[in-house]
């Protein structure tokens with residue numbers, strides 16, 4: 001089968017011919033329909049320090065996908081060939097305390113599809129049936145292909161109640177844009193979404209931001225004054241991984257404010273802990289998606305009218321992957337989708 005492979009320990013990706021993956025008695029073989037490019041895939045392309053220490057070469061990469069069940073192991077009894085499925089890219093041990101208690105997103109032995117094991121930028125992927133999301137077939141395939149990052153956005157945005165609250169979202173990447181839409185849908189009052197990229201801020205505005213703020217032009221504090229918010233933001237969603245964005249967030253939270261951190265900083269960040277203590281802030285780290293509460297909520301949100309299609313800005317065939325990665329690299333995109341059918 002055709003697959004996008006990290007074939008050599010250097011920048012780039014290679015379209016290659018590899019064997020169709022094997023599947024065990026508890027696994028499902030999925031014929032890929034569409035995939036989406038994640039920031040992680042860009043890091044793997046670039047071969048940054050994280051990728052060098054994490055990705056064994058050669059490796060089929062990719063973890064955001066939708067496809068159809070092609071075959072399944074003998075223990076799988078509740079799927080049919082042809083069913084539309086997406087998949088949770090975090091494979092967990094199933095036996096640790098957290099897994100046994102149903103907190104599988106907190107498993108300490110998580111491995112990643114397209115990171116530690118063969119991924120979905122291919123004609124087929126094989127994953128355990130416990131990682132298969134049996135999708136509602138009325139949801140468009142391109143929306144299902146971005147359920148993984150939509151899950152990051154949903155998990156983070158709903159980490160704290162947002163109904164009637166004022167929300168600051170730092171970073172209008174695809175996940176910050178989707179978080180803006182979710183917060184709007186979930187009944188937030190003011191949503192201020194920040195970035196430095198006008199293309200992405202336009203998308204955030206379209207998806208429901210009260211103010212899509214270019215922090216090069218105006219400060220968050222200024223917007224707080226203009227909106228007449230006397231006490232600062234109730235909820236902060238950090239989705240840039242940028243140190244100064246996190247500092248700005250800490251400075252603009254109300255006393256008792258709640259912060260969910262999704263963005264991954266490149267280095268250690270020093271913060272003013274006195275602000276956290278004296279302002280009684282709550283800070284929660286977010287990793288992945290809750291299995292499968294987040295997936296359930298995502299599907300419900302789409303069914304009750306949340307429209308994610310504006311965040312999908314580019315649709316290409318997998319043979320055009322170089323163009324897809326180039327566009328993602330410029331930052332002037334939302335989600336970039338690769339189609340694996342003709």
Ligand code: NAD
Pocket residue numbers: 038039152170171172173174175176194195196197200215239240241242244245261262263264265286287288331
């Ligand atoms: P992205 O890199 O596409 O978006 C980040 C955005 O932040 C960019 O648009 C960038 O212009 C913007 N930005 C940079 N500096 C800024 C500043 N000072 N203020 C405001 N915005 C600024 O990433 P994404 O795919 O949308 O993901 C968002 C973040 O979440 C990334 O850091 C990613 O690594 C992380 N992530 C974490 C998890 C997890 O499980 N914790 C999962 C997926 C992604």
Ligand code: ZN
Pocket residue numbers: 092093094095096097098099100106107108109
């Ligand atoms: Zn576990």
